[in-house]
Amino acid sequence: MQLLNLYNCLPTYLVIGALLFAFGVYGMVVRRTVIGMLISSEFILAAASTNFMAFNRFLAPDPVVGQIFTLFIMAIAAAEAAIAVSIMIAVYRNYKTIETEDLVDLQG
């Protein structure tokens, strides 16, 4: 059963990362609200940290660096989510909507 040995292989984790990244890009394109796009951007960041953790586990000489980088990505993602939600609340106060098709004042 080679299937049960997948967790010891680097390509498995790379495929998981690629899958998360593709889901993120798909969601960014297909979503029409700011919150949906925020959720998709979280997937893109998660894909990046999955790849860092995979290379850290299998290839890196010093296995601390990848963990610390992933920790920093998590902090950045948390800050980004907080800022994005507060921007959403500010936009909602002015426009009474968060659908991207209604937020086109700069388009002229």
Next chain:
Amino acid sequence: MQALVCQPTAAPALFSAEGAVGVIFLLTVALVVTGALIAVNANRLVRAVAGLAVCFTGLAGVYYFLLSPFLAMMQMLIYVGAVSILIAFGIMMATPEEQQTTGMKHRSILAGPLAFSVGALIFAALTVLGLKTQWQVFPRQGAFDIKAVGMSLLTTHSLVFELISIVLLMAIIGALVLAQRGRN
């Protein structure tokens, strides 16, 4: 080459300890994929956030399999505990009741297939890249444990550590200022 990135090459039997670990890993991956599918395709935003939480729970399991229980705990704490709840609060505060769907009504028919093909292309390209590359393995020098992570945060990476704390402080102040503005 494949033997280098797949560490023990012998496959375990299904009813052994290693086989059970493999089954748990497959379940974890299934959790990740299911959660991501729900989060990207759900019609209501609250369900998308629930899918996000499910997916990140599975991802914490994946981090555990990558020999980092500390990062798995941080993933549960930050993503599942904080970010998902924050987005749920955003949905509750910034969306009127009739608008809590993802706005599928006025969009082009082409948007769905186009987005799907873009995502599938990216996935195929990255997968081929990951499978075909001849990865080079370097000899291991350090340890995996949380003690090494803590030591490194206070010595080698201390500047980045301080910078990230400033970024987080700025984010807190900025979020407060942004949400305060326009309030009467």
